[in-house]
Amino acid sequence: MKGLDHALPRWVNIGLLPLLNVLTALAASALVFLLIDVNPLEAAEILLYGAFGYQEGFGFTLYYTTNFIFTGLAVAIAFHVGLFNIGGEGQAYIGGLGVGLLCLALDTTLPGPVLLLLCVVSAGLFGAAWAFIPGWLQAYRGSHIVITTIMFNFIASSLMVYLMVNVLREPGQMTPQSRLLDENSWMPFVHNVLAGIGIEFESSPLNLSIILALLCALFTWLLIWKTKWGFEIRTVGFNRDAAVYAGIKPAYVMVLAMAIAGAMAGMVGVNEIAGVQHRLILDFHYGYGFAGIAVALMGRNHPVGIILAALLFGVLYQGGAELAFEMSNINRDIVVVMQGLVILFCGALEFLYKPLLAKFFREKAA
Amino acid sequence: MTDYALELDRVSKRFGAVQANKDVSLNVVKGSIHGIVGENGAGKSTLMSILYGFYQADSGSIKVFGKTTDIPNSHAAIAAGIGMVHQHFMLVEPFTVLENVILGNEGSALLTHSQAKARKVLQDLSSDYNLKVDPDAVVGDLPVGLQQRVEILKALYKGARILILDEPTGVLTPQETDDLLQILEGLKEQGVTVLLITHKLKEIMAVTDNVSVMRHGEMVAHLSTEDTSPEELAELMVGRKVVTQLEKPSNEAGEPVLTVEGLSVVDSQNVERVKKVSFSVAAGEIVGVAGVSGNGQTELMEALSGMRPVDAGTISYGNLKISPGTSIGPDDLRHAGIAHVPEDRHRVGLVTAMSASENSILGYHRDDTWNQQGLLKPALVEKHCAGLMAGFDVRPQDPKLKSANFSGGNQQKLILARELDCEPKVLLVGQPTRGVDIGAIEFIHTQLLKMRNRGGAILLISVELDEILALSDRIIVMCDGCITGEVSAKDADERTLGLMMSATSDSSSTSTEEQAE
Numbered sequence: 001m002k003g004l005d006h007a008l009p010r011w012v013n014i015g016l017l018p019l020l021n022v023l024t025a026l027a028a029s030a031l032v033f034l035l036i037d038v039n040p041l042e043a044a045e046i047l048l049y050g051a052f053g054y055q056e057g058f059g060f061t062l063y064y065t066t067n068f069i070f071t072g073l074a075v076a077i078a079f080h081v082g083l084f085n086i087g088g089e090g091q092a093y094i095g096g097l098g099v100g101l102l103c104l105a106l107d108t109t110l111p112g113p114v115l116l117l118l119c120v121v122s123a124g125l126f127g128a129a130w131a132f133i134p135g136w137l138q139a140y141r142g143s144h145i146v147i148t149t150i151m152f153n154f155i156a157s158s159l160m161v162y163l164m165v166n167v168l169r170e171p172g173q174m175t176p177q178s179r180l181l182d183e184n185s186w187m188p189f190v191h192n193v194l195a196g197i198g199i200e201f202e203s204s205p206l207n208l209s210i211i212l213a214l215l216c217a218l219f220t221w222l223l224i225w226k227t228k229w230g231f232e233i234r235t236v237g238f239n240r241d242a243a244v245y246a247g248i249k250p251a252y253v254m255v256l257a258m259a260i261a262g263a264m265a266g267m268v269g270v271n272e273i274a275g276v277q278h279r280l281i282l283d284f285h286y287g288y289g290f291a292g293i294a295v296a297l298m299g300r301n302h303p304v305g306i307i308l309a310a311l312l313f314g315v316l317y318q319g320g321a322e323l324a325f326e327m328s329n330i331n332r333d334i335v336v337v338m339q340g341l342v343i344l345f346c347g348a349l350e351f352l353y354k355p356l357l358a359k360f361f362r363e364k365a366a
Numbered sequence: 367m368t369d370y371a372l373e374l375d376r377v378s379k380r381f382g383a384v385q386a387n388k389d390v391s392l393n394v395v396k397g398s399i400h401g402i403v404g405e406n407g408a409g410k411s412t413l414m415s416i417l418y419g420f421y422q423a424d425s426g427s428i429k430v431f432g433k434t435t436d437i438p439n440s441h442a443a444i445a446a447g448i449g450m451v452h453q454h455f456m457l458v459e460p461f462t463v464l465e466n467v468i469l470g471n472e473g474s475a476l477l478t479h480s481q482a483k484a485r486k487v488l489q490d491l492s493s494d495y496n497l498k499v500d501p502d503a504v505v506g507d508l509p510v511g512l513q514q515r516v517e518i519l520k521a522l523y524k525g526a527r528i529l530i531l532d533e534p535t536g537v538l539t540p541q542e543t544d545d546l547l548q549i550l551e552g553l554k555e556q557g558v559t560v561l562l563i564t565h566k567l568k569e570i571m572a573v574t575d576n577v578s579v580m581r582h583g584e585m586v587a588h589l590s591t592e593d594t595s596p597e598e599l600a601e602l603m604v605g606r607k608v609v610t611q612l613e614k615p616s617n618e619a620g621e622p623v624l625t626v627e628g629l630s631v632v633d634s635q636n637v638e639r640v641k642k643v644s645f646s647v648a649a650g651e652i653v654g655v656a657g658v659s660g661n662g663q664t665e666l667m668e669a670l671s672g673m674r675p676v677d678a679g680t681i682s683y684g685n686l687k688i689s690p691g692t693s694i695g696p697d698d699l700r701h702a703g704i705a706h707v708p709e710d711r712h713r714v715g716l717v718t719a720m721s722a723s724e725n726s727i728l729g730y731h732r733d734d735t736w737n738q739q740g741l742l743k744p745a746l747v748e749k750h751c752a753g754l755m756a757g758f759d760v761r762p763q764d765p766k767l768k769s770a771n772f773s774g775g776n777q778q779k780l781i782l783a784r785e786l787d788c789e790p791k792v793l794l795v796g797q798p799t800r801g802v803d804i805g806a807i808e809f810i811h812t813q814l815l816k817m818r819n820r821g822g823a824i825l826l827i828s829v830e831l832d833e834i835l836a837l838s839d840r841i842i843v844m845c846d847g848c849i850t851g852e853v854s855a856k857d858a859d860e861r862t863l864g865l866m867m868s869a870t871s872d873s874s875s876t877s878t879e880e881q882a883e
Contacts, residue, residue, distance in 0.1 A: 226741050231724065231731050238719040243520030244673050245706070245714045246729035 012357055014305070018298060018346060020353050022312065027145030029338045036329055039241020043323060043330070050322020051315040057322065059190065065307075066206075066271050067092075069213040071292025072310050073220050074131075074265035076301035078145075080224055081257035082237035085150025087134060088265045089091055089288030090156030091127040095266025097160065097272040100178060100280030107182040115185050119274045120212065120267070125267015128259040130156065135258025137153025139251035145258075153289070157356075166331070180279035187275040209271035216264055217303035223260070233257045265289060294324040294343040297350065316342065368578040370432065371396040371528050371559035372417070377426030379412055386412040388583045390426070394576075399550055399560040400589070404580030405803030406601050410563050413580070414530050418441040418450045418559075430528070434625050437882075449526025451517040453533040459506030463499050463516050464488065467523050485524065491522050496552050510660075511542035518549070519696055522558075529553065530561045535569060538659045540831065540864045547573045565803070567596040604805050614815060620649035620840065622669075623823045624792055628679035631662075631669045639665040641847040642679065647792070647823045652814065654838030654855075655827040656863050662847035663827045664709060667796050670825065671706040672696040683792060700729055705785035709796030709827065711774070715781045718770035722760070726751035727768045754783035761810065773807030782813060792818060796827040811837060831860050843867055 001085040008017075030040035051061045071088040078085035104123040106115060134148035164176035164182030188208050191201040224230040236243045236250045236257075243250050291313055298312070299305030345352065372394040379387040387409045394400045404410045415421045417428070417439040428435055429866055430446045437443050445449070457466050464484055473480035488501050499508075499515050508516070514534060521529055531550075535543045550560050550573055562574060570577050571591060579587040579602040587602050601607055624647040631640035639662045649654045657663055668674035670681055672688065672695045682689040686702050690692050696706070708714040716725050727736055727747055736742055751765035758779040760772070769777060778798065784791065798814065801809040815839060818824055828834050841858050843851040843866035851866035 026728045177735055222741070226744075228731050228737055228740075228742055229743065235717050235718065235728070238717045239713070241710075242717045245671070245696060246731070247672075247695055247700060249695075352615065 008354070008361060009357060012238070014300060014302075015208035017350075017353060017357065018300075019300075019304075021345045021350065022342065025341040028341045028345070032334070032337060032341075033330075035091075036328060036334070038330060043327065046326050047315070047319035047323050048227045048317075050326075051319035053349050055202035056204045057318055059202065060321075061208040061311075061314045061318040062190075062210055063205040063271070063276070064317040066210045066213045066345075067268050067288040068291055068295045068310030068313045069217060069307055070267040071265050071288045072295030072299055072306040073216055073292075073303065074127075074261045074289075075292045075296035076299070076303075076306060077220060077224070077233075077257055077261040077264060079296060080230075080237045081233045082240075082256050082291040083135070083138065083145045083254060083258060085131065085149055085258065086146055086290075086293065087131060087152050087262070089285060089287075090149070090289070091130045091265035092151035092268035092285040092289050093153075093156045093160055094130040094269075095123040095263075096269030096273045096280070098122040098124075098266060099269040100168070100181075102275065103181045104178060104280070107185040109339075110184075111283040113186050116187060116274065119185065119187075119270055123266040123269040124263035125266075127269070128263040131258045131262020131265070132255060135255040138258075139254040156174040156317070160282060164280065168280055176282055177216070181274075181278050183278075185274060186278055187270065189275075205276040207271065207275035209267070209275045212267060212270060214307070216267060217307055220264070221303040221318070228255075229256070265292070278293075291339070295348050297343075297347040312342070313339070315356070316334075320341055345354050368398040370394060371398075371430070372561070373427070373429040373432075374413075375427045377413070377423045377428065378656075379416060379421060379423050380411075385583050386422070390580075390583075390585050391408065391422065391747065392557060392588070393584060394561060394580055396431070397554060397557050397592060398575040399554050399562060399573055399579040401572055401574035402563045402580060403565060403567065403577060403599055403603055405565070405805070408580040408603070409583040410580055411532065412583075414450070414532055414561070415562060417443065417448060417530060428695065443503055444524050444753045445460060447525060447527040449521025449524060449528065450530045451521060451532065451534060451607040452516065452670060455513055455517055457505050457516060460504065462504055463519075464501040466505055466516055467501075467520050468522075471524065487523060488519065491519055495522070495549065495557060497522075509542075511538055512802065514538070515549070517692070518553075520848050522677035524777075526558070528559045528561065528866070530563070532563045532583055533547060533565070534562070535564060539867060540860060543569070563740070566850045567599050570599065581605055600804055604803070606805075615648050616835075617819060617821065617839070619651040620650045620821065623684060624644040624825065625682045625684075626670070626679070628676040629666075629681060631665045631674060633665055634678045636676070640669065643844075643847075643849050643851065644679075645842055645852070647825050649791070649823050650818060650821045651839045652818050652826055652837050654834035655825065655844055656831060656834045656841055657827075657829070657844035659829045661844050661867075663796070665847075666844070667706075667709065667794055667827055668792050671704070671708075672699045673766060695777050696729065697732075701750050702858070703788070703791040705788070705790035706797040707778075707781055707793065707798060710802070711777050711781055716769045716777060718768070720769060721766050722755070722769050722772065722780060723748045723751040725780065726754055726765070726857065727859050728784070730784075730788075754787060756781065758783035758813070765820060773803075775802040778802050779806060782810060784847060786813065786817060789820075789822075790817075791822060793824045795823060795824060797829065798826070799828075799833060801829065805834075831863055 012320055032041040033043050039137065050057050052058055071092060074091060075085050086234060097121045099122055102118055110179045130152060134145055134152055137143040137148050138145040168178045169176055170179040189203065190206040191203045193208065194201045219234050224233060232248045232253050235246060235248060236253045242249045268285055268288055274281060277284055295309045295313055298309035316339050324332045324335055370393050374392040376389040376391055377387055378389055390413055402410050406881065412421065416423050417437065419439040422438065428437060435446050437446065449511065450455060459468065464481060467488060468480050468484045471480065478590065485501055492498055497519055499512055499519065499749055505513060505516060533569055534546060538546060547569065568571050574591045577589050577591050577594065577599065579599060581603060601814055615679055620856050627644045628642045629640055630638060630642055633639045639777060665674060670677050671729065676688055676690050677692060683702060683704055686694065712718055717728060736747055748765045752763065755763045760776045760779045760783065798810050799859060802810065826837060835858060838855045840851050841863065842849050844861060845867055
């Protein structure tokens, strides 16, 4: 009875509302297209064809989706403990460093499956470590997590430039990149796996990391809603005083949740370094960490929502690239505008339609 | 025909499925004090919010001083001469009284003019209504009773001729309450109409001319105060007979199970809030801690429950000793059989965003009973919660419902059920019935006595003297962090406790004669 908490049916809250937001974003994008003399319907057709129309495009879509799932989960887990993790960029970058260092050291000595498993562990540990420090500073020293995680993105960036230029660069090369990793350490491509069982699929960067992403989503769901640790994470996120009352140490739980979040972001390194690039390069992580914020927002911090939102962003990335390629007066920047509109309507204006829908359902009920 | 200040005709308001007000009609005689009583959730606050323009009525009409008036927002309410003193003050603490009063009426860009004007008006108001406050005092430094006066002055300054007070005495000492009631009488003499919303029937009887009773969103009775009695009002509020005086069988106190020696506790600003207190609680005994809220009881409770470190002294629960530097937390105490029902159920006792079922294991969630191979056992927890709900009559009996959606009384019963379920040796309980309706109060008190009768030790902190007197075997009084008195319940009455409660404080109690309400 207090406040204006109009109870909406569950399906409206988690289904209809995000859908309306996406449609509004697309309508706004259509207006932008009209302004630059592009037929929105034609553009939509190219975009959808690019994302789903042929196997290679679909492979790319899912490859992007994989990264967005990782970074989306990284934001969501931190959110459940009440922290805003803006550091997905840096955590993903350092996660990749973890994979790269491990493979550079051991790619010819260990058997493939063991090495890949260690890659996952290393990516997780490096990402976790990069999130642990801001998490610890927030929990025990009170340094604001938003500030520190942003700063850690910059530090990660500078650190990588230093390492790539001065330490890990392949001898005799001008470009700041490491040597090519041994094929032993490559995450199998999906098209190769499918070929192995007799299904033909065009080659694309899509690799088995997508399975890892789905497992991470499952893990997150179990952790947050089905375990006592998740119980403590949510308790701290909702109400720190009640957590203390319940014998929970909020600072400890916060650091723990941040480390797990960082590990999730670090998995981007597996998809990128072991899966696609096969060498350590600069800026392979670029943009995924920040997009993860929008993915988590859209996905309501729930793994299922995050998978769907990540897919939407994958479609925009891949379909947008196709659009920029096909239409002369569209370039990549317009695609960024589209993504921006999606973030605006799904994130910042999340509840735009809520009063309207509340009114509608109230009148229907009355 | 009588002159009415307010006439409400069949006002209705619905929130989703909840009918908060249903055909509420109410006539308030001009220049009278009119009480409105009702349990929590009876719709009193909604009705007042409609009068003050926070909500719009779905149907019905409102006449203010005989004129049909639309109140779309609080500006319209103020313009119509309606002022409101909220339960939680709407004051800017770092501002002075004067600044707070002109807030929203600053006038020109420079403040000097309006300040000078306000100072003049304030002086007039103070002398007219006997509302003395230093206009230059910083509001945050004033005691609660004076802050409330500032709220009243604010409303009068804006030209209120009808003053609505929502649960005004909840935060006051008995003496401050008397002062407030006198002020209300004074306002009435000056022709101000007062609408007093409270659940304390004693105040209703003391000061009002007429009283209306609400139940389940409807007006169930309009009575003249002199023709009614607290018993009748209570019965009307709850809809059945209420036992206000509980059976308290005498009980032999056993060995002390909680001993506190020279305990000092500092708050987060490093201010010493509990100063070298010593006392003990024995098995089979309820020890009440009386005192005006904010005199160290909260910090005492937090230290006893392991939530706040001890600065000096020791707390002993049998062999378990807490002293400075020991790392015994709420978890350890809970497992040693010390349960805690915190003062503030929204902020501390519950995670309101979680379901009742999840809250039913809050603090016990690590126990092996609820965990299997790292996963919680939701079905078992839900069953457990349903059991607690059935045993303590928590309504609605839905373990999946978010705990924020229960009424205050039902939230409190849920917490009590959780804490009493494992038959603790010691129960620390703070304000067990704050904001809880009469029916639930009766139930909660019965449960506390039941625990005592089976040999449990209870430390009860409450600002309600009635509650302390009704339940305790022994009463200690806290004031300014010290224990200023200890009496056995037989020898205690409100007057002596009231005096001890203000023992060293410099409150205004010296000016008015202390009367035992």
